[in-house]
Amino acid sequence: MAHTAYPQSYYAASANQAAQRPALQGEVETDVCIIGAGYTGLSTALFLLENGFKVSILEAAKVGFGASGRNGGQIVNSYSRDIDVIERTVGPKQAQLLGQMAFEGGRIIRERIAKYDIQCDLKDGGVFAALTSKQMGHLEAQKKLWERYGHTQLELMDAARIREVVATDNYIGGMLDMSGGHIHPLNLALGEAAAVESLGGVIYEQSPAIRIERGANPLVHTPEGRIKAKFVVVAGNAYLGNLVPELAAKSMPCGTQVITTEPLSDELAASLLPQDYCVEDCNYLLDYYRLSGDKRLIYGGGVVYGARDPANIEAIIRPKMLKTFPQLKDVKIDYAWTGNFLLTLSRLPQVGRIGDNIYYSQGCSGHGVTYTHLAGKVLAEALRGQAERFDAFADLPHYPFPGGRLFQVPFSAIGAWYYTLRDKLGV
Numbered sequence: 269m270a271h272t273a274y275p276q277s278y279y280a281a282s283a284n285q286a287a288q289r290p291a292l293q294g295e296v297e298t299d300v301c302i303i304g305a306g307y308t309g310l311s312t313a314l315f316l317l318e319n320g321f322k323v324s325i326l327e328a329a330k331v332g333f334g335a336s337g338r339n340g341g342q343i344v345n346s347y348s349r350d351i352d353v354i355e356r357t358v359g360p361k362q363a364q365l366l367g368q369m370a371f372e373g374g375r376i377i378r379e380r381i382a383k384y385d386i387q388c389d390l391k392d393g394g395v396f397a398a399l400t401s402k403q404m405g406h407l408e409a410q411k412k413l414w415e416r417y418g419h420t421q422l423e424l425m426d427a428a429r430i431r432e433v434v435a436t437d438n439y440i441g442g443m444l445d446m447s448g449g450h451i452h453p454l455n456l457a458l459g460e461a462a463a464v465e466s467l468g469g470v471i472y473e474q475s476p477a478i479r480i481e482r483g484a485n486p487l488v489h490t491p492e493g494r495i496k497a498k499f500v501v502v503a504g505n506a507y508l509g510n511l512v513p514e515l516a517a518k519s520m521p522c523g524t525q526v527i528t529t530e531p532l533s534d535e536l537a538a539s540l541l542p543q544d545y546c547v548e549d550c551n552y553l554l555d556y557y558r559l560s561g562d563k564r565l566i567y568g569g570g571v572v573y574g575a576r577d578p579a580n581i582e583a584i585i586r587p588k589m590l591k592t593f594p595q596l597k598d599v600k601i602d603y604a605w606t607g608n609f610l611l612t613l614s615r616l617p618q619v620g621r622i623g624d625n626i627y628y629s630q631g632c633s634g635h636g637v638t639y640t641h642l643a644g645k646v647l648a649e650a651l652r653g654q655a656e657r658f659d660a661f662a663d664l665p666h667y668p669f670p671g672g673r674l675f676q677v678p679f680s681a682i683g684a685w686y687y688t689l690r691d692k693l694g695v
Contacts, residue, residue, distance in 0.1 A: 271474055272329035277605040278528035278566065279337055279454035284387060286331065286458045287465070292472040292493035298324040300651065301488045301495040303477045303511070304503035306336035307636065308629050310460040311644020312501050314380070317467035319652060324495055325469065326488060328476035332457030334507045335636055338607030340526065340556045340568045342394060342546045343377060343449045345419065346370040348615040348633035352413055357614075358664065365660040367417040369646075373638030374447055376645060377456070384466070386459030389561035393545035394448025397430065397439040403550035407443040421446040434547055435540050436592050450546040450558045453637065477504075477511055486625060499651055502628035505636075506608035512628065517668045518618060519631045521608045525581045526568035527589065528560065528603040529596065537563040540593055555588050565589070565596065571634075581606060609634050612666060619643065619661035627651065629661075 274280035300316055302309040305327035313323045327333070347354070351370055355363040381390055398404040411422050423444040425433065430442045461471055472490070480500060481487040488495045502512055506521040532540075537559055541547070546558035555569035567589040581604035590597055612618055612631035617639055619629045627650060629643040643661075650658035 272333065274330055274333060274337065274454075275605055275607075276603065277338055277526070278560065278564065278603040279452060281603065282452070282560075282562070284455050284458055286461070289327075289331070289471050289473040292326065292475040292490045292495065294493050295496065296324055296470075296493065297496045298322050298470075299497065300324075300499045300501060301326065301486075301497035302501045302503055303488065304334075304505065304507070305331045305457075305461060305471055305473070306334050306503065306505065307457060307460070307640035308505065308643050309501065309503035310336075310457060310464060311376070311641045312503060312647045313464045313469050313644070314460060314467070315645050315648030316651065317464060317469050319648065321651070323464070323469040324497075325464070325471045326475045326477050326490060326495065327471060327473045328504075328507065330473050331461040331471065332454045334505060335607050335609045336457045336640070337454035338526070338605060339453050339524075339609075339637060340546075340548075341450050341453045341558065341566065341637070342548065342556060343374045343451065343638055344394060344548065344635060345374055345445060345448060345638060346414070346635070347617065347639060348635035350410065350413065351417060352409075354616070354664075362660050362663060365657060369642055369657060369660075370417060371414075371419045371447065372645070373640070373642040374449070376641040377451070377638065380460060380463070380641070381451075381456070384459060384463040386456060386463070388452045388455040388459060390449060390451050391544050391546075392446055392449040393543060394445045394450070395425075395430070395433055395442050395545050395547045396445070397434065397442040397547055397549045399439060399549060399551065401440065404441045406550065407441070411443055419447070433541070433543055433545060435542075435595075438592055439549075444545070448546070452561060480511065480626065482623060482626065484625075498625065500626045501647055501651075502626065502630070505630050505632070506610040508630070512622070512626075514622060515618070515628060515630060518612060518666050520611045522571050522611045522634075523606045523608050524568055524634070525570045525585050525606050526566060526604070527582055527585045527601050528567075529565045530600045530602050532559075532563050532565065532599065534563065536595075537565075539595075540565065555592065557589070557592070564602070565593070565599075567592075609636060613668075614664070614666060616664050616666075617643065617661060618666050619646070619658065619664075621650075621662070
């Protein structure tokens with residue numbers, strides 16, 4: 269079997285030391301078999317292990333290989349579609365539950381970092397940056413909406429105030445969320461994996477799930493072994509392939525691109541982002557950036573529908589970075605990579621159960637760092653028989669992409685083109 273290594277990225281190059289984990293050989297029995305050692309799988313495993321379950325995780329490559337180890341590293345609250353959209357889509361009780369959960373993921377991340385002493389460069393503070401007066405109006409409404417659900421660590425910023433936080437003339441204002449923040453995402457995943465193992469959980473790397481034999485005690489097959497379990501949790505997201513056909517038609521893998529500069533001088537780094545907050549703009553296809561622990565600028569943006577790897581990532585992202593920070597024109601780019609996330613038509617996560625014992629969560633739609641940590645708690649609650657919060661997600665309506673897999677990519681790309689045009693025109 270071919271060994272799957274981390275793609276070349278700044279995160280892989282600066283990852284903490286991690287244990288070598290063997291591939292699954294032969295048959296193993298467990299209470300819960302989790303497919304995928306990204307944030308969803310790791311978070312689920314930790315909550316289950318803390319409640320006395322026996323847990324085994326199958327990972328096709330390495331811990332955090334997918335979006336969990338390649339993302340922008342930003343702790344952003346709520347969902348890819350905000351609570352007001354949910355309120356219009358579902359009834360008040362369901363909306364209330366989902367609204368209360370919208371800020372829980374970030375708290376779970378901080379609790380995990382503190383409890384298990386995870387070294388992942390945690391910094392507090394996230395900025396939503398407005399390029400137009402329409403976007404600023406949206407942030408004003410968002411602040412009121414979030415405060416209605418008890419989220420109060422928010423500050424609206426005018427043009428002068430945001431200039432103190434981000435050294436660019438691009439923005440007319442913004443909103444600062446002090447419960448937001450940023451982390452080294454791969455080191456967070458590796459720390460959570462070590463925590464799983466400290467509680468007796470077992471992680472098998474280089475062990476892709478190739479078939480699930482459904483039944484009263486499902487069997488999950490890998491190339492060289494199988495796991496017999498009482499429950500299966502499917503947490504493969506954009507890297508699941510066609511393992512569970514019911515899930516494939518309602519989601520589409522998409523790629524996002526990230527570049528990382530060489531280390532900047534302390535003076536230059538401090539001049540760009542004086543408070544070391546992370547930033548994302550309010551465009552539909554947004555740019556996001558932050559400083560790493562060793563003072564590099566990590567800058568991401570763009571979406572490739574269908575998750576093809578573009579030929580020259582730097583050529584796509586560097587011009588965006590220089591539009592924000594022209595003062596970096598002579599700075600070298602040390603790393604450029606792409607990672608896939610899973611998009612749903614509604615932009616809301618898909619959570620549910622197949623039969624009596626196969627649970628899943630997928631489709632964070634680019635908002636996964638916080639949501640996946642919440643999902644782990646919600647899935648673990650459901651396996652323990654407390655399904656109210658699980659049902660609030662499971663009852664969200666979901667739709668297949670028009671025309672099935674064949675038309676997913678052109679359909680979504682046209683939609684993205686339309687919204688990008690709207691961003692540019694400020695309408």
